[in-house]
Amino acid sequence: MEDFASIPDYGLSWLEASGDHADIVLSTRVRLARNLQGQAFGPRARVNDREAVLQRFRACAERCESLRAGTLLELPDAGVRTRKILLERRLVSRDLLGEEGEGPARGAAVHLSGADPLSVMVNEEDHLRVQSLVSGLRIEEAWRMVDRLDEELGRELPFAYHSEFGYLTSCPTNVGTGLRASVFMHLPGLVLTKEIGKVLQGLGQVGLTFRGLYGEGSEVVGNFFQVSNQTTLGKAEEDLVDHLDKVVRQVIQYELHARQILMRDALGVTEDKIWRAYGLLRYARSLSFEELMNLLSGVRLGVSLKLLPGLRVYTLNKMMIFTQSAHLEQAAGRDLPQTESDAHRAAYVRRVLATEGYVPADDSASGGESPDRPEG
Amino acid sequence: MSEMVCDHCGSTDAVVHLTQIVNNEMSTYHLCEKCAAEKGLETTPEPAGVPLTDFLAQMGHEQVEEAETGGNQCSYCGLTFKQFKETGRLGCPHCYETFSYSLRRLLRRVHGGTQHVGKVYLPPDPSASEMEKRLEGLRRRLHRAIESEDFERAAELRDQIRSLEPA
Secondary structure, eight states, rough: OGGGGGGGGTGGGGGGGSBBBBEEEEEEEEEEEEOBBBBGGGGGHHHHHHHHHHHHHHHHHHHOOOTSSEEEEGGGGGGGGHHHHHHTSSSSHHHHHOOOOTOOOOOOOOEEEESSSSEEEESSSSSEEEEEEEEEEEOOHHHHHHHHHHHHHHHHHOOEETTTTTTTTGGGGGTTTOOEEEEEOOOOOHHTTOOOOHHHHHHHHHTTEEEEEEEEOOOOOTTEEEEEEEEOEEEEEHHHHHHHHHHHHHHHHHHHHHHHHHHOOOHHHHHHHHHHHHHHHHHHHHOOOHHHHHHOOOOOOHHTTTTSSOOOHHHHHHHHHHHHHHHHHHHHHSSOOHHOOOOOOHHHHHHHHHHHHOOOSSSSSSSSTTTTTOOO | OOOOOOOOOOOOEEEEEEEEETTEEEEEEEEEEHHHTTOOOOOOOOOOOOOHHHHHHHHHHHHHHHHHHTBBTTTTOOOOOHHHHHHHSSSSSHHHHHTTTHHHHHHHHHHHSSSSOOOOOSSSSSOHHHHHHHHHHHHHHHHHHHHOOOOOHHHHHHHHHHHHHHH
């Protein structure tokens, strides 16, 4: 399957903005790392090892009820843009796509299940990475989905398992359950009130960690954070999932509290930030992705605070995905150099906001009494 | 490895990258851990960004060497302990046996223990003891599901247990 246009919905069910606190928690992901017995792990696997893993997975996927309807996409055969789109939808990792210029190694593949939030990476650092990506805060549900699929896979495939260490993984930081649950959060209130440092430090103390949008090593952009469990061994899966859920709900409370403080002590400044962000998005002619993410952060805060009533969270989620460079290229039907990409991005955003984001000019809401209306 | 210069103090180990919009202008700062902390942007004490390899490099050489005599290389995939220390990645499932002494120390530091207590895997062709362990694991999860009044889950687990128990 070379043409991604025929499978356009993969990995997008989380955009729907359902699930708890969908304005603050964009999505929840749970992944399990699994390896096959008697095979070298990804980094040391040779071509024939990798092909053997893929072949066994393929045979299993054909028998496996939850996977039968899906598509197994071999990445070396996929077009460059298709691969990038998969990355932008967080269905594959950078590692799986290989070094720039070299492309994915033989045997690198991803199994996609259409509208279903389940996907499987094959021949990444671990032989299999089973993941589910759902909208809002639904850690438990996402865990159940991967758990069921793992049960099915485990009946067919001999997993590398050790009675003491549990499921064996290439990196010892994943061993045991092989489970990484992560919640993608928008925390502008904590950033603006400068409480975020304390919160992030607190996460470290309770065995959690945080990252940017694209996982390990990536930058925090636009006040978006991925919070996940740090340890994978010594606790049952249900406990890891429960713990993350509890802590994330606590962080949401902190965030809501910070927003209350903003509204109480800095309403004018906050409103100004939000409306400026909206204005730039609505009228800008060129936007880099980073700038867009920062502006979307402001607008998202406005939607949460009901200051921009016409906009839906779904629209904001959609803008985050479809404004990434490979998605813009897909829509344009050709490669786009940076400057053109920025122009296409701005045009896409203007179009979406014109049709889905009607926001009446806000002259009445706080006009007369706003104490810190910008001079000019 | 990034070699970013800290915008605040000029040291070459900027690890925190902050993008903000102030007065409508976007700016990106690169800060070292110390300066980031001063600005209230502390990273976690053990951030995911700290490579496992740095941690491994700190492991006491003497203990490792004495424990690894004769076991310095995995007989299955050929990975040496030195290579593991460099990359932080094991070569194959067998490496866990080969390097078990050092790994236990590492796992205790990273995870706080070495004993897996989650799902018990049942291989496609299980032995009697594997079956028993699996049942134990399932009963533990069933108990937990009932305690948290998750009856749908409990029913599912009960079915799994029944399918494994001798008739």
